[in-house]
Amino acid sequence: MSLAAQQRKHSKRQQIIDAAVEVFARSGFHGSRVADVAREAEVADGTIYNYFKSKDDLLISIFEQKMGDMIQQAEEVIAPVSDPLEKLRRLACFHMDNVERHINVAKVLQVELRLSNTFMKEYEPVRLRQYMDIIGRVLEEGIASGVIRSDVSSVIVRRAFFGALDEIAMQWILTPGARYGLRESAEQIARVFVRGIQATGPRVSPSV
Amino acid sequence: MSLAAQQRKHSKRQQIIDAAVEVFARSGFHGSRVADVAREAEVADGTIYNYFKSKDDLLISIFEQKMGDMIQQAEEVIAPVSDPLEKLRRLACFHMDNVERHINVAKVLQVELRLSNTFMKEYEPVRLRQYMDIIGRVLEEGIASGVIRSDVSSVIVRRAFFGALDEIAMQWILTPGARYGLRESAEQIARVFVRGIQATGPRVSPSV
Amino acid sequence: MSLAAQQRKHSKRQQIIDAAVEVFARSGFHGSRVADVAREAEVADGTIYNYFKSKDDLLISIFEQKMGDMIQQAEEVIAPVSDPLEKLRRLACFHMDNVERHINVAKVLQVELRLSNTFMKEYEPVRLRQYMDIIGRVLEEGIASGVIRSDVSSVIVRRAFFGALDEIAMQWILTPGARYGLRESAEQIARVFVRGIQATGPRVSPSV
Amino acid sequence: MSLAAQQRKHSKRQQIIDAAVEVFARSGFHGSRVADVAREAEVADGTIYNYFKSKDDLLISIFEQKMGDMIQQAEEVIAPVSDPLEKLRRLACFHMDNVERHINVAKVLQVELRLSNTFMKEYEPVRLRQYMDIIGRVLEEGIASGVIRSDVSSVIVRRAFFGALDEIAMQWILTPGARYGLRESAEQIARVFVRGIQATGPRVSPSV
DNA sequence: AATGAATGAGGTTTCATTCAT
DNA sequence: GATGAATGAAACCTCATTCAT
Structure with missing residues (x-):
């Protein structure tokens, strides 16, 4: 395949993903x-199946791409910071x-993904775990350097932290006029x- | 309607809800x-529609009932405790x-409910808010009494707290062999x- | 199920089969x-699936029923005859x-059945063999009684006899104005x- | 078009036919x-349409070619024989x-051809008639020369003879371990x- | 002549819901 | 109230065919 063809193909695939985000x-x-996605992407129905195996695969591909972007950007966001606690804040x-x-991407990732049987039941959300692993690594870093208490379970807290953010985001998305x-x-x-x-530092230390 | 009939009705309604929890x-x-729910409940398909408006209504009714129970029990759990922080722990x-x-109830509430379009998009999850309101009231209590910092937003933290618990529970349910x-x-x-x-006051040792 | 209900059910199933023969x-x-079959049978599309697993199953059911009838009638046709050769003629x-x-039944059995992938490739045409077995039994009877030569293979000839009839019938069906x-x-x-x-006995001129 | 080009065309057309026989x-x-045929023939999908009007046309072309071969060879097989009855045997x-x-050719001719709507309903199987006409001519020859009874209808018997052979062949193809x-x-x-x-002449014992 | 990306028509089947009994 | 046979809407996906390159 020529470079031009690759770009054309890439562009069409991206065109469909962008349309699907809008429509979903x-x-x-x-x-x-x-057919709605096809119309939005200005391609024929069948064309979508040249790039994605199924409607579910299209949804999952959106997830993969967008979460991939988020993972990369999240790494970049914390790269210049040294304090693990500040990293968490960022x-x-x-x-x-x-x-x-x-x-729109958030709506699809946060809400629509959960409505897909396939996603939750058959698809292994590797990207989601990778995203949470970033949090986990920051926690372990902090524990190692002593700024985070050693009785903190990075496995539990990474997920709790994500869950907290996620729940708020979900609510914000579902409630048009959030407070x-x-x-x-x-x-x-x-x-x-x-x-x-x-x-807790030299300051009077909580016993637990 | 006679009392006996009411009980019979209640009993059949409950029979269907119990069956639906199993099946879902x-x-x-x-x-x-x-039809699967009907078979499990040992009633005819049509009978379900004497007690529930639709399949979605059946799901929502499970949610209403089970969350109602949880709300009541949660209230009872914290009633005898006075320390708001201990209340949160409990x-x-x-x-x-x-x-x-x-x-099984958890699977339906945590996982299946999210797969229902109706639930997330048209149904106002009042019970969920009531459940979180319990957390919110404890937080406000703590702020008022000074054991919780006054810069804590009870609106945000109640949801964050719930989200943290929820995400862990979801993962636990979806992962058969959790660590x-x-x-x-x-x-x-x-x-x-x-x-x-x-x-963080003059108090030296937090009790939790 | 009551007798009336059984009859109703039977009648509806038959109604669909009759309609399908017409339409096919x-x-x-x-x-x-x-949908065409449903309209002809004056039932809803979905009703067909209360009686048949699939469109293919409907075709196969026609085959089963009609071949079943033919098998039974063929047996009756040869029952009163004693001469195996006369049986073949009949x-x-x-x-x-x-x-x-x-x-119409012939068109479906002879022509349409062969056009169904399922029939020829997955379905074991037991009825067809049963039908040919009738011929085979007559042949063996004749061999045993000496009116048919003993070097005749009933296995081969039964099928050859059927094939000859079938090919003529096929042609007759496909050619509106047969000669x-x-x-x-x-x-x-x-x-x-x-x-x-x-x-070939001592007789010089066969009588048939 | 140059001779080389003609040969190339012939070669590619034949390449596709051979591939189609395999695949079908x-x-x-x-x-x-x-696309399967194209891959087997190592050409692009569209190339097939430079040589055949449609998928059905490809099937029919196989039929035409292979039956053409059979017709020619059948003529050659009976050419050196003078006895019409021996011709039939051959x-x-x-x-x-x-x-x-x-x-593979037989599978396509005997089985797959019958699965094509087009073939049986719109295509006039001239070649098939030509093939049967060979049988017919032999029969008429035998009638004319007196070795075949004059009450034999060549029109009917040619088809019966073919049908008998065809049915046996069909069964043999469809049953892997034929007896x-x-x-x-x-x-x-x-x-x-x-x-x-x-x-039946004065001769008592048929020689075949 | 060769390519292969794009096209778009077309139909089976499921299953929530109804309603006559 | 209980039944369950009948209903019918709704949409994903395939794949033969085209045509710009």
Whole structure:
């Protein structure tokens, strides 16, 4: 395949993904017909099946691509920071900023993905674990360097941290006129978790 | 309607709900046919529609009933406790114990409910908010009494707390051989949140 | 199920089979939509699936029923006859009469069945073998009684006899204005086979 | 067009036909995609349409070519023989030998062709008639020369003879472990037909 | 002549729900 | 209230064919 052909193919695949994000965000995954995505992408119905195995595969491909982007960007966000606790704060903010800036993508990732039987029951959400692993590595780093208490389970807390962010994001997406901004929520969650896990210094030390 | 008839009605309605919990937990909401529930409940297909408006209504009714139970029991769990922070710990443990003891109910509430378009998009999950409101009230109580920092947003943290528990529970349900017990997770999450929100006053030793 | 209900059910099943024979004969199996059969039978599309597993199953059910009828009638046709050679002649006539009288059924059995992948590749045509077994038994009877030569293979000849009848019938069905009558063909084929297999005794001129 | 180009065209056309025979025999006509044939023939999908009007046309072209070969060879097989009855015997053997030696071709001609709507309903199988006409001519020859009874209808018997051979061949192809050899079947069928149609002269014992 | 990406028509089947008994 | 046979809408996906390159 020539380079031009590759680009054309890439561009068409991307064209379909972009259209699907729009359509799924607007009508939901189950509420959208493949034909709707095709019309939005300005291709024929069958063309979608030249790039994706099934409607489910299209959804999963969106997830893979967008989560891949998030994983990479999250790594970049914490790279220049050395304090693990500050890293957590930045991750929280990054997560929420992402939701806010790419609301359609967020709608699909947060809401529609969960509505797909395939996703939750047959698809192994590797990317999701990779994303949480970033949090996990920061936690372990902090434990190793002593800024995070050693009785913190990175396995549990990484998921709890993600769950907290996720639940807020979900609510924000589902509630058109939310009462709180996502940035404020990110800061609040980060503050609670940071205080909750940080090692207490020479200051009178909590015994537990 | 006679009392006996009412009881019979109640009994048949409950019979259907119990059957639906079994069937939905086993095959998923979308993977279960109304006829499957009918067979499990040992009633005719049409009979279900004498008690529930639709298949979605059946799912929502399970949610209403089971969340109603949880709300009531959660209230009872924290009633005898006075320390708001200890109340949070007990709520976390109660939540996870419930998941562990009623795994089929948990599967339906945590997993299957999310697979129903109707639930997330048209149904207002009042019970869920009531459940989180319990957490919220404890938080506000703590803020008022000074054991919780006043910069804690009860609106955000109640949802973050629930999200943390929920995400762990979801993972536990979806992963047959989880590495951590739910009780341990509950304690861990409670500890992080309690430390994260408690006021650092002249008090020397936090009790949790 | 009450007797009335059974009759109703039977009648509806038969109603669908009768409609399917009409429609399949008119437009071919592949050329007919399930909806066409439903309209002809004056039932809803879905009703067909209360009685048949699939469109293929409907075709096979027609085959089973009609071949079952033919098998039974063929047995009756030869029952009162004692001469195996005369039995063969009557079977040939019976076969062709059937084609002529139930041309729509014949069209489906002879032509459409062969167009169904399922039939020829996955379905074991037991009934077809049973039908040919009737011929085979007559042959063996004749061999045993000495009126048929002992070097005749009943296994081969039964199929050859059927193939000869079948090919003529097929042609007759596919060619609207056939040059020869089926009855005449039946007699001709019977005569050739009878002469071809009969033991040559002291008699010089065969009587058939 | 140069001679070389003609040969190339012929070669590519033949390449596609050969590939199609393989693929159709393996997966059936309906079960094979044009793309499968293209891959087997090592050409692009579209190339097939430079040589054949449609998928059906490809099937028909196979039929035309292979039946053309058979017709020619059948003529050659009977050319050196003078006795019409012996000619029939040789035709039967030739037919079955062909099936046995070119089983893939036979699978396509005998089985797959019948699965094609087009073939049976719109295509006039001229070649098939030509093939049967060879049998017919032999019969008429025999009638004219007196070795075949004059009450034999060549129109009917040619088709019956073919039908007998065809049915046996079909069964042999569809049943992997057939009980009888095709050569034996050919001899058996020939013997029955020859005895069945030959004039009973002063001679008492038929020679075949 | 060769390519292969793009096209788009077309139909079986499921299953939630109804309603006559 | 209970039944369960009948209903009918709704959409994914395949694949033969085309045509710009």
